[in-house]
Amino acid sequence: MVKIFIDAGHGGTDSGAIGNGLQEKNVTLQIANRVRDMLQSEYQNVSVKMSRTGDQTLSLKQRTDMANAWGADFFLSIHINSGGGTGYEDYIYDKLSDNSKTAQLRNVIHEEIVKLIGMRNRGKKKANFHVLRESKMDALLTENGFVDNASDAALMKNSTWLDNAARGHVNGLARALGLQKKIGGNPKQSQQEEVTIIYHDQSIQGLLIDSISYVPVREFGELVGATVHWDGKSAYLNNQKIDGKLINHRVYLPVREISERLSLKVSWNDKTNTVTVSK
Ligand SMILES: [Zn+2]
Numbered sequence: 001m002v003k004i005f006i007d008a009g010h011g012g013t014d015s016g017a018i019g020n021g022l023q024e025k026n027v028t029l030q031i032a033n034r035v036r037d038m039l040q041s042e043y044q045n046v047s048v049k050m051s052r053t054g055d056q057t058l059s060l061k062q063r064t065d066m067a068n069a070w071g072a073d074f075f076l077s078i079h080i081n082s083g084g085g086t087g088y089e090d091y092i093y094d095k096l097s098d099n100s101k102t103a104q105l106r107n108v109i110h111e112e113i114v115k116l117i118g119m120r121n122r123g124k125k126k127a128n129f130h131v132l133r134e135s136k137m138d139a140l141l142t143e144n145g146f147v148d149n150a151s152d153a154a155l156m157k158n159s160t161w162l163d164n165a166a167r168g169h170v171n172g173l174a175r176a177l178g179l180q181k182k183i184g185g186n187p188k189q190s191q192q193e194e195v196t197i198i199y200h201d202q203s204i205q206g207l208l209i210d211s212i213s214y215v216p217v218r219e220f221g222e223l224v225g226a227t228v229h230w231d232g233k234s235a236y237l238n239n240q241k242i243d244g245k246l247i248n249h250r251v252y253l254p255v256r257e258i259s260e261r262l263s264l265k266v267s268w269n270d271k272t273n274t275v276t277v278s279k
Pocket residue numbers: 009010016017024079080
C-alpha cells in the first residue's frame with residue numbers, strides 16, 4: 001500500500017494569496033479533494049490522508065507532524081502562486097540533489113502535470129519550505145498558476161481546469177509511485193471487452209481489461225479440472241492461494257498467471273479475441 005499525504009495549502013484564517021475574487025485556500029482544497037477522489041476511486045494500492053478536508057486553520061508544523069506520524073510515503077502540498085507571474089512550477093527541498101529519489105519522482109510528476117495543466121511551464125525548482133524540509137518522506141509542493149493573474153485566475157474558476165490539474169497530479173503520482181488501477185473500478189478509465197477462453201472442445205467467457213485477459217476462477221478451474229476453493233476472502237487453486245479481483249461479485253484472475261501455475265500453455269488470438277489453453 002502506498003500512503004500519500006495530500007496537503008491543501010492554507011485554510012481557515014489563513015486565506016493564502018488572493019486575487020481576481022479568489023482565495024488560494026479554496027482553490028487548493030478544490031484540487032486536493034479531486035486528487036483524493038480520483039486516487040481512491042481508480043487505484044487499488046493507495047491510501048490517502050488529507051491535512052484538511054474543509055476550511056480548517058492548520059500550522060505548517062501540524063501538517064508535517066500529521067504526515068510523519070502517519071508514516072506517509074509521499075507528501076504532496078498543493079498551492080497557488082501570486083506576485084506577478086503566470087504558469088505552473090513545483091518545488092522540492094533545496095538540500096536535495098538532482099539525482100535524489102525525490103528529484104526523480106518529481107521529474108515524473110512534473111512531466112504529467114505540465115501535460116494537462118494548460119499553463120506556461122515555469123520549471124522545476126527547489127526551496128527551503130517548511131513542508132519540504134520537515135516531512136520525513138519524499139515531498140513535493142506544486143504552485144498551480146497565479147491567483148493575481150487574470151488568465152490563470154479564469155482557469156481556476158473553471159471546473160474542467162480543476163479536473164485537469166488534479167488529473168495531472170494523479171497521473172504523475174500513479175506513474176512515479178507505481179499505483180495500480182482498480183479492475184473494473186472506473187469503466188471510463190479501463191477498456192473492457194469479452195474474451196473467449198478455449199480448452200479442448202469447451203469454452204468459457206472471460207474479460208479483456210487493459211489488454212490482459214481475466215477468467216472467472218471457478219469456471220476456469222472446472223474447465224481445466226483444477227480444484228478451486230473460495231473461503232470468503234481468498235481463492236485457492238489446487239490449494240495454492242491466489243489473489244483475485246472481484247468483478248460483478250465474481251473472482252477473476254489473469255489467465256496467463258493461472259495457466260502458468262497449472263503448467264498449461266496459453267496462446268492468444270487478437271483477431272477473434274480468443275485465448276486457447278492447452279497442456
Ligand atoms: Zn500557498
